[in-house]
Amino acid sequence: MKTEAYVHGYHRRENERLQDQAGTLVDLLHSDTSYPSGSLVLEAGCGVGAQTVTLAQRSPDARFTSIDVSADSLGEARRATEAAALTNVQFQRADIFALPFAPESFDHVFVCFVLEHLSRPVEALVILNRLLKPGGTMTVIEGDHGSTYFHPDSGAARIAIQCQVEVQRLAGCNALIGRQLYPLMVEAGLEAVHVSPRMVYVDSSRPDLVDGFTRKTFTAMIEGVRESALEAGITDPEAFDAGIRDLHRTAEADGVFCYTFFKGVGEKSRGVKPA
Amino acid sequence: MKTEAYVHGYHRRENERLQDQAGTLVDLLHSDTSYPSGSLVLEAGCGVGAQTVTLAQRSPDARFTSIDVSADSLGEARRATEAAALTNVQFQRADIFALPFAPESFDHVFVCFVLEHLSRPVEALVILNRLLKPGGTMTVIEGDHGSTYFHPDSGAARIAIQCQVEVQRLAGCNALIGRQLYPLMVEAGLEAVHVSPRMVYVDSSRPDLVDGFTRKTFTAMIEGVRESALEAGITDPEAFDAGIRDLHRTAEADGVFCYTFFKGVGEKSRGVKPA
Numbered sequence: 221m222k223t224e225a226y227v228h229g230y231h232r233r234e235n236e237r238l239q240d241q242a243g244t245l246v247d248l249l250h251s252d253t254s255y256p257s258g259s260l261v262l263e264a265g266c267g268v269g270a271q272t273v274t275l276a277q278r279s280p281d282a283r284f285t286s287i288d289v290s291a292d293s294l295g296e297a298r299r300a301t302e303a304a305a306l307t308n309v310q311f312q313r314a315d316i317f318a319l320p321f322a323p324e325s326f327d328h329v330f331v332c333f334v335l336e337h338l339s340r341p342v343e344a345l346v347i348l349n350r351l352l353k354p355g356g357t358m359t360v361i362e363g364d365h366g367s368t369y370f371h372p373d374s375g376a377a378r379i380a381i382q383c384q385v386e387v388q389r390l391a392g393c394n395a396l397i398g399r400q401l402y403p404l405m406v407e408a409g410l411e412a413v414h415v416s417p418r419m420v421y422v423d424s425s426r427p428d429l430v431d432g433f434t435r436k437t438f439t440a441m442i443e444g445v446r447e448s449a450l451e452a453g454i455t456d457p458e459a460f461d462a463g464i465r466d467l468h469r470t471a472e473a474d475g476v477f478c479y480t481f482f483k484g485v486g487e488k489s490r491g492v493k494p495a
Numbered sequence: 496m497k498t499e500a501y502v503h504g505y506h507r508r509e510n511e512r513l514q515d516q517a518g519t520l521v522d523l524l525h526s527d528t529s530y531p532s533g534s535l536v537l538e539a540g541c542g543v544g545a546q547t548v549t550l551a552q553r554s555p556d557a558r559f560t561s562i563d564v565s566a567d568s569l570g571e572a573r574r575a576t577e578a579a580a581l582t583n584v585q586f587q588r589a590d591i592f593a594l595p596f597a598p599e600s601f602d603h604v605f606v607c608f609v610l611e612h613l614s615r616p617v618e619a620l621v622i623l624n625r626l627l628k629p630g631g632t633m634t635v636i637e638g639d640h641g642s643t644y645f646h647p648d649s650g651a652a653r654i655a656i657q658c659q660v661e662v663q664r665l666a667g668c669n670a671l672i673g674r675q676l677y678p679l680m681v682e683a684g685l686e687a688v689h690v691s692p693r694m695v696y697v698d699s700s701r702p703d704l705v706d707g708f709t710r711k712t713f714t715a716m717i718e719g720v721r722e723s724a725l726e727a728g729i730t731d732p733e734a735f736d737a738g739i740r741d742l743h744r745t746a747e748a749d750g751v752f753c754y755t756f757f758k759g760v761g762e763k764s765r766g767v768k769p770a
Contacts, residue, residue: 366644367753371674373641399646402698403749413700417753421692423677474678478642478692480753 245433248418249332249361249481250274257281259327264316264348265289265334269297275330276306285326287314316344324353332361335404339392345408352488358410360484364398367419367480368438370470377470380463383449384442390452398482410486422477434477439467520708523693524607524636524756525549532556534602539591539623540564540609544572550605551581560601562589591619599628607636610679614667620683627763633685635759639673642694642755643713645745652745655738658724659717665727673757685761697752709752714742 253275255261259282266272266286276284286309288294294311301309314320316338329348335341345358352358365385370377388395397404402415422429443464449455470477528550530536534557541547541561551559561584563569569586576584589595591613604623610616620633627633640660645652663670672679677690697704718739724730745752 364644366648369639369641369674371678373671396648399644399751399753402700402751403646406749415696415698415700417694417696419692419694419755421690423690425677425688425690474681476674476677478674478755480694 245418245420245437245481246274248420249483250278253278253330253359255279255282255328259283260285260325261328261330262321262326262348262351263287263330263332264319264344265331265337266294266297266311267333268293269300271330271332272297272309273300273304273306276301276309277304280308282308282328284309285312286310287312287316287319289313289315316347319347319351321351323350326351327353327356329356329358331359333363335360336362336388336395336397337393341394341397342404342408345405345410349409349488354488354490356488358405358484358486358488360401360405360486361481362398362401363395363479363481365395367398367478369478370467371474371476372466372469374463374466374469376459376463377466378463379455380442380460380467383455383460383463384445386454387445387448387452398480401482401484405484405486409489411489413484413486415482415484418481418483420477420479420481422471424473424475430471430475430477433479434471434475435468438477438479439464439471442467520693520695520712520756521549523695524758525553528553528605528634530554530557530603534558535560535600536603536605537596537601537623537626538562538605538607539619540606540612541569541572541586542608543568544575546605546607547572547584548575548579548581551576551584552579555583557583557603559584560587561585562587562591562594564588564590591622594622594626596626598625601626602628602631604631604633606634608638610635611637611663611670611672612666612668616669616672617679617683620680620685624684624763629763629765631763633680633759633761633763635676635680635761636693636756637673637676638670638754638756640670642673642753644753645742646749646751647741647744649738649741649744651734651738652741653738654730655717655735655742658730658735658738659720661729662720662723662727673755676757676759680759680761684764686764688759688761690757690759693756693758695752695754695756697746699748699750705746705750705752708754709746709750710743713752713754714739714746717742 261282261284263272263275263284263286266288272286286297291313294313298311329352338344349358365381368381385395402413405413420433422434424430446460449460469475536557536559538547538550538559538561541563547561561572566588569588573586604627613619624633640656643656660670677688680688695708697709699705721735724735744750
C-alpha cells in the first residue's frame with residue numbers, strides 16, 4: 221500500500237518548526253487531554269514527537285504506543301522522549317493503513333496534525349476506530365489554513381497561503397481539514413463527537429505568540445513551501461516573496477494575526493443494541 | 496455634522512434579526528461584562544436595544560445612559576427595556592460625534608456593533624474616551640465578516656459575503672473591523688488594551704446555533720444586502736442567490752459554520768506622570 225507523501229518534508233529546520241509549534245500552543249491544544257492511570261493509548265502519526273512529550277508528561281500513568289511511518293522521525297521522537305526522561309512511551313514504525321494491532325487493543329487513540337496529510341482521512345479514522353475498545357475515545361487535532369486572517373489584510377499574503385493549500389491539494393492532502401472534523405468523525409462511525417475550535421489570536425500585547433506563532437510557526441510553514449510552489453508553477457518568486465513580507469508585516473506593533481485549530485473527541489460505539 | 500449611514504437599514508425584519516442575534520450570542524459576548532453598583536455607564540449606539548436589555552440585567556445596580564442617533568431605534572429600545580421591567584436605563588438621542596456630555600462623565604463606556612458603521616472609528620473612540628473618568632473602562636465588541644468560513648466551502652458563498660463587505664465599504668464602513676480592535680483602541684489612546692476573540696463554531700450537534708446563528712443571524716444579514724448589492728452593480732441575482740443557497744447548505748447535517756466576534760477592553764489613562 222502506497223505511503224502518503226508528507227508535504228512538509230523531513231528536514232531539520234522543519235523539525236525545529238514543529239517543536240516550536242508544540243511549545244507555543246501546548247496549553248491551547250492539550251490542556252484538556254489527560255488519560256487515566258493504566259490506560260493504553262495509541263498516538264497515530266507521532267512524527268518527530270512534537271506532541272508525544274506533552275502527551276506522555278500530562279498522563280504519566282498511561283502507557284503510550286506512538287507510531288509513525290518514518291524511521292527518521294521516530295528516531296527524533298525517541299530522542300525527544302529520552303531527553304524528557306519519559307518511560308511511558310514505546311515507539312513502533314507502522315503505516316496507519318496497515319497497522320499491526322488487533323481490534324480493540326487500545327483505550328484511547330490520539331491523532332494530531334496527521335489527517336491533513338492523508339488522501340483518505342475517513343478510512344484512516346475507521347481503521348483507528350476498530351483499534352479502540354468500546355467506549356474508548358478518539359481525539360483528533362487539525363489546523364485549517366483557510367481560518368487564517370490578519371491585519372493589515374493583504375491579497376499577496378492570502379495568495380501565498382493559498383500556495384500552501386494548493387501544494388497540499390496536489391499531494392492529495394487537505395489544508396482546510398480542521399473545519400471538517402465533525403462530519404469526518406461522524407462519517408467514520410464515532411459517537412458523541414464534540415468539536416471545539418482553538419483559536420490563536422495574536423496582537424502585539426502577546427509578544428511570545430507574535431514570535432512563536434505568527435513568525436516561527438505559521439509564516440515559517442508558508443515559507444517552507446516556496447520551492448514546491450515554484451516548481452509546481454503555482455506562483456512566481458516575486459509574488460510569493462511579497463506575500464511572505466506581508467505575513468511578517470502582520471507581526472509588527474499594529475498587526476494582528478488569527479488562526480484556528482480544531483480539536484474533536486469522539487467515542488467508540490459501545491455496540492449496545494436496543495432490547 | 497453628517498450622520499453616518501446605517502447599512503443594515505431600520506426595518507422591522509432587521510430589528511428581529513438583531514434581537515435573534517443578541518439572544519443567541521448573549522453568553523458568548525456578554526458573560527464577562529458586569530458593572531459595579533452605582534457606576535455610570537454610557538452605551539454608545541444602542542440601536543434597537545439588542546444589547547441594552549442584557550447589559551442592564553447583568554448589572555442591575557449600575558445606571559445606564561443609552562444613546563443612539565435614530566429616534567425610531569430608541570423607541571424600540573425603550574419598549575424592549577420596559578418589557579423587561581428594567582428601571583436602570585435612560586435613553587437619549589445623540590450623535591456619537593456630537594455628544595452632549597461633559598468630559599469624565601462616565602465610569603464605563605460600552606460600544607457594540609457600532610464602529611463597523613463609522614467611517615472614523617478612531618475619532619469616535621477618542622471622543623468616547625474623553626467622557627470616561629480616569630481608570631474607567633471602554634468595552635468594544637465588533638464582528639468581522641472576513642472571519643467567516645464554512646463546510647462545504649463555496650466560492651459563490653464567499654462572493655455573496657464579499658458583497659456585504661463591499662456594500663459596507665461603499666458606505667464608508669468596515670465589515671472587517673473586528674480583527675483591528677487592538678490597534679484601533681491603542682491608537683485612540685486607551686491603555687491596558689486586551690482583545691479576546693469570541694468564535695461561534697456551529698455544527699449539527701448544536702442545532703440552536705445552526706438555526707439561530709448560521710441561518711437567522713449570518714445568512715439573514717447577507718440576504719439583507721441583496722438589493723443594495725444589485726443596485727450597486729456588485730453582483731447579479733443568479734450569483735448572489737447561489738451564494739445564499741450555499742450558505743444555507745452549510746446549515747445541513749454535515750455542514751459547519753465559523754464566525755468570530757472580537758471583544759476589546761481598555762482603560763482610560765489615569766494620567767499619572769512619572770515623578
